[in-house]
Amino acid sequence: MLLILAGLGLLVLGAIASLMAARSPRRATLLGVGGTIAGCACALVPVVRVLLGHAPESLRLPWSVPFGVFALGLDGLSGFFLLPILALSALAALYGSEYLGAFRGRVVPARAWPFFALLVAAMALVVLARNGVLFLVAWEIMSLAAYFLVVLEDETPAVRSAGWTYLVATHLGTAFLIVMFVVLGHEAGSLDFERFGAALPLAAPLAGLVFVLAMIGFGTKAGFMPLHVWLPEAHPAAPSHVSAVMSGVMIKLGIYGLLRTLTFLGPPPAWWGWTLVAVGLTSGVLGVLFALAQHDLKRLLAYCSVENIGIIALGIGGGLLGVHHGSAALAVLGFAGALLHVVNHALFKGLLFLGAGAVVHATGTREMDQLGGLLKRMPWTGSLFVVGAAAICGLPPLNGFASEFLVFLGAYQGVLHPAAAVAGPALAVLAGLALIGGLAAACFAKVIGVVFLGEARSGHVAQAHDPGTAMTLPMVVLASGCVLVGLAPVLLVGRMGGALEPLTRLPAVAIELALAPALLPLQWITLAAAVLLALVGTLSIWRRRRLAGRPVREALTWDCGYARPTPRMQYTGSSFVRPLTRLFGGFLRTRTTRVAPVGPFPGPAALATATPDVFRDALFRPAFRMASGTLAKLRWLQHGRVQLYVLYILLTLVVLLVWKLR
Amino acid sequence: MTALAALPPLCALVLAPLLPGIITRTRCWLTGRRGPPLLQTYTDIGKLLAKGAVYSRTTTAVFRAGPLVGLAAVVTAAAMVPFGTAAAPLAFPGDLILLCGLLALMRFATVLAALDTGSAFEGMGASREVQFAALAEPALVLALAVVVRSTGNLSLSGAFGALTSAAWASEGAALVLVLGTLFVVYLTENARVPVDDPGTHLELTMIHEVMVLDHGGPDLGLIHYAAALKLWVLGALLVGVALPVQDLMPWAGLLVALAGMLVLAVLVGVVETVMARLKLLRVPQLLVGATALAVLAVVLVMRGRVG
Numbered sequence: 001m002l003l004i005l006a007g008l009g010l011l012v013l014g015a016i017a018s019l020m021a022a023r024s025p026r027r028a029t030l031l032g033v034g035g036t037i038a039g040c041a042c043a044l045v046p047v048v049r050v051l052l053g054h055a056p057e058s059l060r061l062p063w064s065v066p067f068g069v070f071a072l073g074l075d076g077l078s079g080f081f082l083l084p085i086l087a088l089s090a091l092a093a094l095y096g097s098e099y100l101g102a103f104r105g106r107v108v109p110a111r112a113w114p115f116f117a118l119l120v121a122a123m124a125l126v127v128l129a130r131n132g133v134l135f136l137v138a139w140e141i142m143s144l145a146a147y148f149l150v151v152l153e154d155e156t157p158a159v160r161s162a163g164w165t166y167l168v169a170t171h172l173g174t175a176f177l178i179v180m181f182v183v184l185g186h187e188a189g190s191l192d193f194e195r196f197g198a199a200l201p202l203a204a205p206l207a208g209l210v211f212v213l214a215m216i217g218f219g220t221k222a223g224f225m226p227l228h229v230w231l232p233e234a235h236p237a238a239p240s241h242v243s244a245v246m247s248g249v250m251i252k253l254g255i256y257g258l259l260r261t262l263t264f265l266g267p268p269p270a271w272w273g274w275t276l277v278a279v280g281l282t283s284g285v286l287g288v289l290f291a292l293a294q295h296d297l298k299r300l301l302a303y304c305s306v307e308n309i310g311i312i313a314l315g316i317g318g319g320l321l322g323v324h325h326g327s328a329a330l331a332v333l334g335f336a337g338a339l340l341h342v343v344n345h346a347l348f349k350g351l352l353f354l355g356a357g358a359v360v361h362a363t364g365t366r367e368m369d370q371l372g373g374l375l376k377r378m379p380w381t382g383s384l385f386v387v388g389a390a391a392i393c394g395l396p397p398l399n400g401f402a403s404e405f406l407v408f409l410g411a412y413q414g415v416l417h418p419a420a421a422v423a424g425p426a427l428a429v430l431a432g433l434a435l436i437g438g439l440a441a442a443c444f445a446k447v448i449g450v451v452f453l454g455e456a457r458s459g460h461v462a463q464a465h466d467p468g469t470a471m472t473l474p475m476v477v478l479a480s481g482c483v484l485v486g487l488a489p490v491l492l493v494g495r496m497g498g499a500l501e502p503l504t505r506l507p508a509v510a511i512e513l514a515l516a517p518a519l520l521p522l523q524w525i526t527l528a529a530a531v532l533l534a535l536v537g538t539l540s541i542w543r544r545r546r547l548a549g550r551p552v553r554e555a556l557t558w559d560c561g562y563a564r565p566t567p568r569m570q571y572t573g574s575s576f577v578r579p580l581t582r583l584f585g586g587f588l589r590t591r592t593t594r595v596a597p598v599g600p601f602p603g604p605a606a607l608a609t610a611t612p613d614v615f616r617d618a619l620f621r622p623a624f625r626m627a628s629g630t631l632a633k634l635r636w637l638q639h640g641r642v643q644l645y646v647l648y649i650l651l652t653l654v655v656l657l658v659w660k661l662r
Numbered sequence: 663m664t665a666l667a668a669l670p671p672l673c674a675l676v677l678a679p680l681l682p683g684i685i686t687r688t689r690c691w692l693t694g695r696r697g698p699p700l701l702q703t704y705t706d707i708g709k710l711l712a713k714g715a716v717y718s719r720t721t722t723a724v725f726r727a728g729p730l731v732g733l734a735a736v737v738t739a740a741a742m743v744p745f746g747t748a749a750a751p752l753a754f755p756g757d758l759i760l761l762c763g764l765l766a767l768m769r770f771a772t773v774l775a776a777l778d779t780g781s782a783f784e785g786m787g788a789s790r791e792v793q794f795a796a797l798a799e800p801a802l803v804l805a806l807a808v809v810v811r812s813t814g815n816l817s818l819s820g821a822f823g824a825l826t827s828a829a830w831a832s833e834g835a836a837l838v839l840v841l842g843t844l845f846v847v848y849l850t851e852n853a854r855v856p857v858d859d860p861g862t863h864l865e866l867t868m869i870h871e872v873m874v875l876d877h878g879g880p881d882l883g884l885i886h887y888a889a890a891l892k893l894w895v896l897g898a899l900l901v902g903v904a905l906p907v908q909d910l911m912p913w914a915g916l917l918v919a920l921a922g923m924l925v926l927a928v929l930v931g932v933v934e935t936v937m938a939r940l941k942l943l944r945v946p947q948l949l950v951g952a953t954a955l956a957v958l959a960v961v962l963v964m965r966g967r968v969g
Contacts, residue, residue, distance in 0.1 A: 571785025
C-alpha cells in the first residue's frame, strides 16, 4: 500500500511541480510527464503483486470530512482496473510529451500536464477508494480534470461546446451516484464499503433502486446507450493522448463502479442480467452502426468505444444471469470475458487513438475522406494501426478475439442451460455479438482502407511522415500488448480468480473449477494461433523463393482497361459503407444534402451526408427543453431582489423553528 | 489424437479443388455443354503458381499479405472441422467460435487487399462483401447454436460425434431448418449464385471475383486454392449436420461423407443453373430470412427440451 501511496504522491507532486514551472514550457512538460510516468511505475508494482496472487492490501486513515474515512483497498478487482489505468496513462504521457509540442502557442503545457497527472491520480483513487465520500471526491476530481483536458484548445468554439456537453453529462451522472450512496449509506449506517457488504441483503425494491441509480450514474460515464451522448463530442475535441486515456480507461471506471456496486447488493435478480444484456445489445449494435456512418476519424473511434462498452455489458449481463441461475460456468465466463475486454479495450483503443493522433499530427485533418495512402508515408503508424484495428474487430490471433471468445463461450454455455430464461438471452447475446463483429469488421475495413490504403485523396497527405520515438514507442508497446494477450490470454485470465470472487459470489475453489474449462480452450487458441502464424510465415518464405527466379513487375491498378485512373476514382469511406448505412437507415437517420446536376448544361454538383446523434437530437434536446420550460414557471421566485431573498431565508428559519418546536 | 484425426484436414487439402470443378461440370451438363475437365482447378492453380507476378504501384505490403493470411486462416480452419466419423485434430470446447473468427480473418485480409489497390471496382466488391458477411455471421452463429443445443456439446468434433441418427429422430425438424440456414450461408460465404456470380465477367456485378482482380501469378493461385478450401470447410460443416454417419464404420462414414460433398457440389451446380443472381438489394432479405430460419430452429429445440 505504501508504494501505491508513493505513486499517488508522485503524481500529485508532478502536477504541482509542473504548475510551478509554468514559466518554462519545456520544464513544465518534463516535470509533468516525468511525475506521471514515475508515479504510474511506482504504483504498478503492488498492483502486479496482487494480481500475481499476493494478499489484498488495505489502509484506513482518519479523515476530518463528515462520514468520510480515508479508506483504501487493493483487491483483485481493483488490481484488474488499475493495471490498464496506470500502464496506458504512463504511455499516453510519453506520447503527449511530443504530441503537445505541435500545439505550441495554442496550448500551455503548464495547463495540460497538471490536469493530466491529477486525472491519473484521481482515476487510481476511484478504484482504490473504500468509502463513499472518498469515492465521490475522487470521482469528481477525475471528471473535472478530464473536463479541463478536453477544453485544452478552448479557442475553438466546437471544443468549448463539446466540453460543455461533457460537463453537463458527467454532473447529471454524479447526481444519481450521490443519491445512490445516500440510499446505501442510510441502510448501512455508514458510507464505508465494508459496511455496505455487511448490511446485506437489502430489501428487493431497495436493491433494485440502487441498481437503477448505478446503471444511470455509472452508465453515463461508461457510455451506455442512450447516455453516451457526450462521448462522440468530447473524444474528438480532446488532444489524442487524452482521448486515449479517456476512452481507454476513464470510461471503464463506469464499469468498475457498476461492478463494485453489484458486490454490495447481494444475489442479483434475473432482471438485472436482462437489463444489462439489453443495454449491451443496444450499445453494441447502435454504437458500431453510428461508428460506420462517421466521417471524422476520432468521432468514429468514440462511437466504437460505445460498441465495446456494449460488449462488456453483454459479458456482465451473462455473468449476472449465470449467478442468478446458479450456473457457475456462465457466471465465470461472462464476468471473465467482460474483465478481459476491459483490459483489451484499453490496449487497442489506446493504440487506435494514439495512431489517430499521429495521423492528425501529420496531416492536420480528421476527415477520413481527405486522407488515403498513408501506409506508404507513415509505415510505422500505419502498420501499428492495422494491428489495433484487427484486434478491435475480434479477429484471431489478437487480444480482441480472446475476450469476445470468452463471452461467446459463456453464451454457448447459456444456450445449453435447460431454463429458457437463460437460453433465450444467451441466444440474443450470440446473435448480437456476431452482428457487432461483422459490422465492426466493416467499420475498420473502411478506416484502414480509406485512411491508410489506396492513393492520397488530397494535399493534406503530401507532407505526412511518421512521428518521433516518443510517439511511436507507446504505440509499439500497446500493439505488442495486443499480440501478446492474443497469443497467450491465459496470462491474464489465469489471474482473475481474486477479481471474480466477489462478482460471482462463488468460493475460490468453485471459481478455479469453473475457470478450468475456460483456460483449456484458451490454451488451444494459443496453439491454433501458433499454427496460423507458422503457416503465414512458411507461405511468405515459399512465395519469396517461388518468385525469386521469375519476372516481378510493377504496373498500374487495373481499372477495366482505363489507363489513367486517378485518386478521385477510389471508393470513399461514405460509399464503402453506403449499403450498410442504407440498410440500417431507420436507426441512423443520415441527412443528405445534394445539389443535383440539372438541365442540359449542368453546373457543379455536390453531395454531403451527416449522421448526427439521434439520441442527442430526438431525446435529450426535447427533454431539456421541456425541463427548462417547466422550470421557467418557477422563475417568479427568483428576480434578483436581495431583500426578498433575505425574506425567504427568514421565512424558512421560522418554518423550521415551528416544525422543530412542535 | 489418433491417426484418423489427420484425415479431415488431409481430405480438405487434397480434394478441395475438385469442388469448383464438379459445380462447373454440373452447370455445363445441365445446360448441354461439355465444360472443362473435372480437374481444371488443379491445372489452373498449377499454372498460376508457375508464373511471375505483377503488382500495382499503388499497393503496399497489405496487398501482398492478403492471399497469405487468407490461405493460412482457411487451412487452420480446415484443421477444426471433422469429416466423416473422424474428429478434427484441433478440437476443443468453443472451436466453432474460432472457426467463425478465422473465416472473418480471411475475409478481412481479402477486403483490405482489395482496398489497397485504390480501384473503384475493388472497393465496390469489398463494400458488398463486408455488408453480406455482417448479415451472414449471425445466421451461422445461431445455426451452430442449434447444433450445440441439440447435442449438448460445445466443440464441433464433439457435437458432430453426438449427432447420430437418434439425434436426428428427436430434433429432425430443427436440424432441417438449420440445414436451410447453413446452405444460404454456404452460398453467400463462397460467393455463389444467387448472391454472387463467379462466372460473370462484368466487374460491376461481381463481389468476390472483383476483389481479387489485381492479384496475379502465385498470389491468384493461392486465392483460388483458399476459395476451394473454404468451399470444402463450410461444405464439411453442412454435410456433417446433414448426414449422421457416426453409427457407421470409419471407412463407410468417410465414403458417405465424400458422397455427401459430391451431392452438395452438384446441388450448388443445380442452383446456379436454375436461378439467376438476385438483385443486390434483395440479398440482405435472403440473409435475414436465413437468420429467421435459425431462430425458428432454436425455438424448436428449446421447446423440445422444456416441454
